[in-house]
Structures are given as C-alpha cells and as structure tokens.
Amino acid sequence: MSVQRGVIAEIFGRLRKDSLGMTGLVIVVVILLASIFAPVLTPHDPLEVDVYNRLVSPSWQHWLGTDQLGRDVLSRVLFGGRIALKVALVAISVSMAVGLLLGMMAGFGPKWLDRLLVICFDTLRSFPTIMFALAIVALTGPSLNTVIGVIIITSIPVYGRIVRTQTQALRENDFILAERAMGASTARILRDHILPNIAAPLLILASMDVPAVVGMEAGLSFLGLGVTPPTPSWGNILSDGYSYLRNSPWPIIAGGIPLILVTLGFTFFGESLRDILDPKLRGKDGKG
Amino acid sequence: MATPALDIRNLSVSYQTDRGELRALRNINLQIPAGRIIGIVGESGCGKSTLISAIIRLLAPNARISEGEILFRGDDLLGLDPKAMRALRGNEISVVFQDPMTSLNPVLTIGRQMLDVQHREKHPKAKKRARAIKMLERVGIPDPAEQLNRYPHHLSGGMRQRVAIAMALMTDPGLLIADEPTTALDATLEAQIIYRLQQLQRDFGCAILFISHHLGVIAELCDEVVVMYAGEVVESGTTRDVFLKPQHPYTRKLLDCDPARIKQATRKLPVIDGSLPDLLELPGGCVFRPRCDRCIETCAIERPELKGDRHRVACHVAGL
Numbered sequence: 001m002s003v004q005r006g007v008i009a010e011i012f013g014r015l016r017k018d019s020l021g022m023t024g025l026v027i028v029v030v031i032l033l034a035s036i037f038a039p040v041l042t043p044h045d046p047l048e049v050d051v052y053n054r055l056v057s058p059s060w061q062h063w064l065g066t067d068q069l070g071r072d073v074l075s076r077v078l079f080g081g082r083i084a085l086k087v088a089l090v091a092i093s094v095s096m097a098v099g100l101l102l103g104m105m106a107g108f109g110p111k112w113l114d115r116l117l118v119i120c121f122d123t124l125r126s127f128p129t130i131m132f133a134l135a136i137v138a139l140t141g142p143s144l145n146t147v148i149g150v151i152i153i154t155s156i157p158v159y160g161r162i163v164r165t166q167t168q169a170l171r172e173n174d175f176i177l178a179e180r181a182m183g184a185s186t187a188r189i190l191r192d193h194i195l196p197n198i199a200a201p202l203l204i205l206a207s208m209d210v211p212a213v214v215g216m217e218a219g220l221s222f223l224g225l226g227v228t229p230p231t232p233s234w235g236n237i238l239s240d241g242y243s244y245l246r247n248s249p250w251p252i253i254a255g256g257i258p259l260i261l262v263t264l265g266f267t268f269f270g271e272s273l274r275d276i277l278d279p280k281l282r283g284k285d286g287k288g
Numbered sequence: 289m290a291t292p293a294l295d296i297r298n299l300s301v302s303y304q305t306d307r308g309e310l311r312a313l314r315n316i317n318l319q320i321p322a323g324r325i326i327g328i329v330g331e332s333g334c335g336k337s338t339l340i341s342a343i344i345r346l347l348a349p350n351a352r353i354s355e356g357e358i359l360f361r362g363d364d365l366l367g368l369d370p371k372a373m374r375a376l377r378g379n380e381i382s383v384v385f386q387d388p389m390t391s392l393n394p395v396l397t398i399g400r401q402m403l404d405v406q407h408r409e410k411h412p413k414a415k416k417r418a419r420a421i422k423m424l425e426r427v428g429i430p431d432p433a434e435q436l437n438r439y440p441h442h443l444s445g446g447m448r449q450r451v452a453i454a455m456a457l458m459t460d461p462g463l464l465i466a467d468e469p470t471t472a473l474d475a476t477l478e479a480q481i482i483y484r485l486q487q488l489q490r491d492f493g494c495a496i497l498f499i500s501h502h503l504g505v506i507a508e509l510c511d512e513v514v515v516m517y518a519g520e521v522v523e524s525g526t527t528r529d530v531f532l533k534p535q536h537p538y539t540r541k542l543l544d545c546d547p548a549r550i551k552q553a554t555r556k557l558p559v560i561d562g563s564l565p566d567l568l569e570l571p572g573g574c575v576f577r578p579r580c581d582r583c584i585e586t587c588a589i590e591r592p593e594l595k596g597d598r599h600r601v602a603c604h605v606a607g608l
Contacts, residue, residue: 174390181344181385182378182405182455192404196395 014276021272027265031258035081044072046079046232055248065250067240073254076232081258083144083233087217088210091148095155096206102156103163104190108171114164121157129154129216130223137225147217147226155209162205166198200277207270211263218259234259291362293463293495294320294343299356301335301342310567312338313519316356317594320463325489325496327510327527329503329542333564335519336499340467343497344381345373361462379408382456386468388448392440398424398451399436405455423454426491428484446477453485457492464489465497470505478502482509503546507531515539518564518575525599535601537580574604 015021034041044062050070058065064073106117133150140146170176171194179189214234220226221235229236234255241251301313313335320326328336341347343358345365358365360381365373385391393401402420403413411419417436424432427450440448449469456464466485470478482505489496500506506513507527514524515536523536534540541560543549550558562579565571571578574587586604594602 174385174387175393177346178383178385178391178452179393180346180377181383183374183376184378184404184407185374188407193393193396197393200395 011273011276015272018272018275020268021276024265024268024270024272027261028269031081031262031265032085034078035085038075038078038082042072042075042078044075046071046075047230048072055244055250057248058250064254065248067237067251068244071230073237073251076237077234077254077258079232080234080237080255083227083231084214084217084258084262087144087148087151088213091151091155091213092206092209094148095152096159096202098152099156099159100163100195100202103160104167104194106160107164107167108186108190108194117160118164121160124153125157127154130219133220133225142220142225142228144227144231147220150220151213151216155213158209159202159205162201163198166201167194170194170197200274204270204274204277207266207273210266211259214262215259290322292319292359293322293361294318294497295359295362296339296343297357297359299339299342299358300354301338301347302352302354303348304350304352305568308568311519311570312351312567313342316519316521318514318521318524320495320497322462322495323489323493324511325486325498325509327498327500327506327513328516329501329506329513330516331501331542331564333518334516336516337467338519339516340383340465340497340499343465344377344383375408378405378456378461379459380461381463381465382459382461383465383467384449384452384456384469387472388445388452388469389472391452392448394440396439397436398438398440398443402436402451402455402458405458408459419458420454423458424451426488427451427454427457428480429454445473446481449473449477449481450484453481453488457488457494460492461494463495463497465499467499468501469498471500471502478505485509503531503543504548515542519567520575520602521594521600522576522603523599523601524594525596525601529599533599535599535606536576536603537582537605538576541579574602576603 015025048071050066053062053066053070054068056062056066056070062072062074064077067073067076102117102121106114129150132154133146136150137146176189176193179193184193217226217233218235218238221233222239223235224239226235227233229240237251237255241248241255245252296316296318299313299316300311303310303312316335316339318326328339330336338347338351341351342353343365345368347353353366356366360376365376368376392398396404399417399420402423403416406416406419409416420436421432424435429435429447429450435443435447435451440451443451449472453469469485470481473481485496485498486509498506498510510527512525513527513530515522515530515538517538523530523534523539530539531543534543538560545558545560547557560579565575565578572591573589574580574583574592577583577587580587582605584605590604592602592604594600
C-alpha cells in the first residue's frame with residue numbers, strides 16, 4: 001500500500017536527520033548482519049579446541065585472541081550474538097504479543113477482569129528475576145529455552161501494564177465513543193483504533209527492551225543458569241574469561257563490548273524512534 | 289401521518305449514584321418526523337447528552353432506562369439485541385459530536401478513518417476511496433483527494449467538523465444526531481457549518497436531531513424546537529411558534545437571556561435566577577417552580593403535563 005510505504009520512507013527520512021538515532025541504527029544493523037552472517041564471517045569453528053594456542057593475544061590468525069581452550073574469541077562473539085538476538089527476538093515478540101492481548105483485555109474489559117490481571121501482573125513482577133530464574137532452572141535445568149521462558153514470563157507484566165494503562169486512557173476518548181456510535185464492534189475498536197494508538201509506544205519499549213533482555217541472557221549464562229557451555233554466548237565468554245582476567249583480558253573485553261554496543265545502539269535507536277513516531281510531528285515536513 | 293423517523297415515548301432514564309438514584313430524564317415525549325430538523329435547547333445538565341446516549345444505546349454503565357420506548361421507524365430500539373443495535377449505529381443513525389478536536393482518531397489518516405466507516409460495504413478499496421472523496425467535496429472541503437492522506441491535526445477545527453459530518457453522512461442515515469456540533473467553533477464557521485448542514489439535509493433527506501444551547505442557531509436551522517429543563521420537555525412546537533409565542537416561563541426567560549435579542553446597551557446580561565434543581569431530590573409539582581415568577585398554588589402540588597396539539601407546553605399557568 002502506497003500510504004504505508006510513505007510512512008516508512010518518512011520515518012527513515014526523519015531518522016536520517018537525527019545523528020544519534022542514525023548512529024544507533026547503524027550499530028543495530030551491523031550487529032544484526034554480523035550475527036546473521038556469523039558462519040560466513042568467521043574462519044574458525046567457535047567450538048574448535050586448540051590447546052597449543054591457549055589464551056593467545058590478538059593476531060592475524062585470531063583477531064581477538066583465543067580463550068582458555070584455544071577457541072577463537074571472535075568466532076565465539078559472533079556466534080554469541082546469534083544466541084543473544086535469538087533470545088531477544090523470541091522473548092520480546094512473545095511477551096509483547098501476550099502482554100498486548102492481556103493488557104487490552106484488562107484495559108477494555110470489565111472491572112473484575114482488570115483487577116484479576118493486575119494482581120497476576122504484580123505477583124509476577126514481585127519476584128526478583130534472578131531468584132525466579134534460579135527456581136525455574138532448579139526445576140528444568142539450564143538451557144536456552146529456560147532463559148527464553150524466564151524472560152518471557154518476567155516481561156509479560158511489563159508490556160501488559162503499559163498496554164493496559166494506554167488502553168484505559170484511550171477508551172475514554174471521544175473518538176472511541178464516536179467509533180461506537182458509528183457501529184464499530186469491540187474487536188474492531190481494539191484492532192483498528194486502540195492498536196494503532198499504542199503501537200508506537202510499544203515499538204519504542206520493545207527497542208529499549210532489547211539491551212535488557214540481552215543483558216539478562218548474558219547474566220543468566222554467566223551464572224551458569226542459561227546457555228550451557230560449550231555453546232558460545234556473551235555471558236559464557238565473560239564467565240570463561242573471568243578466571244583468566246590477569247593473564248589475558250581479551251576474552252572479557254571481547255565479550256563485554258558487544259553488550260555495550262547493543263545497549264547503546266538499541267537505546268539511541270529507540271529514543272530517536274520515540275521522537276519520530278509522535279503523531280503530532282508526523283507529516284510536518286513536505287506536504288504538511 | 290407517516291411514521292416519524294424517531295418517536296420517543298414516555299422515556300425515563302436514571303443513574304445509580306452513591307447518593308441515590310439520579311433521575312436524569314423523566315417522561316420524555318418527542319417526535320422527529322422523517323426528513324425534518326428538530327432542535328433541542330436547554331442549559332447544561334438538562335439531560336440532552338443522556339437523551340442522545342439513550343437513543344444510540346450507549347449509556348454509562350450505571351444508567352438505567354426505567355420506562356418508555358424509543359421507536360425508530362416504528363421499531364423499538366430498546367428491544368433490539370446488541371448486535372442489531374450495532375448494525376443500526378453509523379448506518380441508519382449517525383452522530384456528530386461536539387468537539388471535532390477529539391472526535392477523530394489522532395494517529396490515523398482522514399482517509400483511513402473514512403474508509404473504516406464503510407466497513408460494512410463490500411466494495412473494493414478504490415470505490416470506497418472515491419466515495420470518501422465525493423463526500424468530503426459535498427461538505428465543502430477543498431482538494432479532498434489530498435486531504436485523505438492527512439492526519440486530523442493537520443486540519444482546522446472547522447475542517448475536522450466537516451470531516452466528522454461527512455463521515456456521519458457517508459452511510460446515508462435516516463437520522464443524524466448532531467450534539468452541539470458548532471459549539472466548539474467560532475461564529476463565522478458556525479454559520480458556514482449550519483448552512484452546509486441545511487443544504488445536506490435537503491440533499492440527503494435525513495431527519496436531524498440538532499442539540500444546541502445557541503438559540504440563534506436553532507432558530508436558523510430547525511423546523512421544530514423542543515425546550516428541555518432539568519430532564520423534562522417543557523415546551524415543544526414549530527420554531528416559529530416557540531420563538532415568537534413562547535408559552536412556558538422558562539422558554540420566555542431563556543429567550544430574554546439571548547444576547548442577540550437585547551435591544552438596549554447594557555453591561556449586565558440578564559440571567560435566570562436560581563439554578564437547576566437537584567435531580568436526586570426533586571421538588572414535588574413543577575420542576576421549574578423554584579425559579580418561576582408566575583407560579584400558582586397548583587404548581588407546588590401537581591406536575592404539569594405536556595399539553596397541546598402542535599405547540600405543546602407543560603405549565604399550569606400557560607395560556608392563562
């Protein structure tokens with residue numbers, strides 16, 4: 001649809017004028033590409049052990065050195081990015097979808113449903129994440145899916161609450177009453193009128209949530225609660241490198257920088273998106 | 289006589305509040321003949337908005353229709369199931385709301401909203417779009433095709449109200465309810481919108497229920513007028529009769545307060561002394577009695593009925 005393409009082109013056009021947002025976007029795109037093309041980009045197998053070349057410093061052979069088992073750190077960082085982004089993508093999209101549904105039900109539905117859902121959200125949020133993760137891991141054992149599950153469960157209330165508040169604020173608006181007077185059903189109002197109004201804040205929240213989720217995955221893996229070795233994950237790289245910090249700082253540096261980049265990239269991008277998606281500012285240049 | 293577009297019989301609506309039952313509308317009788325424009329006047333809080341909500345059956349959850357019926361082309365709206373009622377809304381009965389600044393969805397383009405109104409029709413998008421453009425043209429929006437790609441905040445208040453009217457008329461409704469559509473606009477725009485509404489009414493032939501507290505607008509636009517006070521109809525009749533020969537003391541005072549009718553220069557605008565009665569504890573007899581200067585003994589005891597043939601008035605002393 002031409003209108004849709006127009007909106008995307010417009011958003012991109014505005015983003016180009018915001019240098020910080022553009023920096024964020026570039027970082028995000030680089031990280032995405034590096035993770036997607038990790039197998040092509042790395043000459044080494046991230047799991048290949050080479051005991052004769054343990055903890056070597058960066059060289060042409062190993063750009064970021066090797067770890068305590070002689071594995072190529074660069075390869076592990078790139079493959080670790082795949083894990084991190086997979087967790088982020090799956091966890092955020094699932095928790096956003098479920099949070100959206102529950103939040104709309106709470107915000108638009110009857111009062112008793114709202115109370116019930118809010119109690120559920122608050123109960124989930126009141127658990128400290130790490131404690132909660134420990135409990136789950138004790139039950140199921142550490143794995144990638146456990147990490148994703150823990151993050152989904154702890155993120156649903158975050159999205160749910162935001163959607164609920166936004167829906168509640170919107171439902172009292174005249175245009176919703178006008179829609180009702182025009183004969184729109186509840187499903188139609190939610191889908192065609194409430195959703196477009198909360199899509200922007202939700203996208204921004206999701207973008208800002210990526211670093212938190214990536215950090216959580218790294219943290220859980222670092223503690224041995226997440227992705228199990230030898231699978232490369234930024235958390236595992238950090239925890240492996242931690243013991244050899246004095247002799248060889250390279251694994252720690254290599255595992256830490258992507259985390260910082262993810263945080264900066266998605267935050268810059270998200271903040272810039274927040275300014276751009278403000279409908280009051282939309283369409284001001286050009287035809288407006 | 290043909291069946292009226294809307295026939296409200298003995299309608300009473302009350303709200304359940306913490307302080308008790310608030311009787312917002314009491315025994316309302318009102319007829320809107322097909323293809324006519326009926327105006328409702330009354331000060332804030334007289335039940336105008338409750339009446340609209342009752343007609344389209346979108347009352348607040350704590351409201352209750354205690355008695356009466358609302359006949360739309362002979363069928364009682366209160367007896368319809370929610371689905372059938374929803375099918376009528378925006379199709380046979382449309383509403384234009386007071387504030388055009390808030391009655392359009394801010395994040396959707398005008399075009400999307402105008403296409404959305406036609407969601408019941410199975411036409412291809414291009415045809416719906418063409419209809420939207422045609423409608424915008426009819427309400428007097430310049431360059432309508434271009435406007436479809438704009439967001440509501442790009443348009444002025446008057447333009448938005450025209451869009452709202454275009455949306456309401458899109459489905460060719462039998463009844464258009466206009467809830468103070470010009471109150472939020474300035475005087476020049478008000479005149480333009482009124483003129484446009486008149487013209488559209490002639491073209492579409494729909495009945496219009498026009499709510500306003502601006503007497504001049506009512507006089508200009510409406511065929512008949514209903515005067516409401518504190519949840520009751522106190523006087524109704526042709527615009528000519530009501531404005532030239534007001535019978536009810538409230539109508540007279542209301543007309544006296546119209547700044548357009550004051551002949552002498554004055555710094556003090558006339559007011560009606562007192563305020564609306566507490567709808568939780570209604571006084572017995574006539575509701576207007578506490579503010580009326582012509583009341584007699586009967587007024588305190590007996591509630592006046594709406595009497596008369598074409599020019600009807602609810603007052604014991606009217607015509608005396």
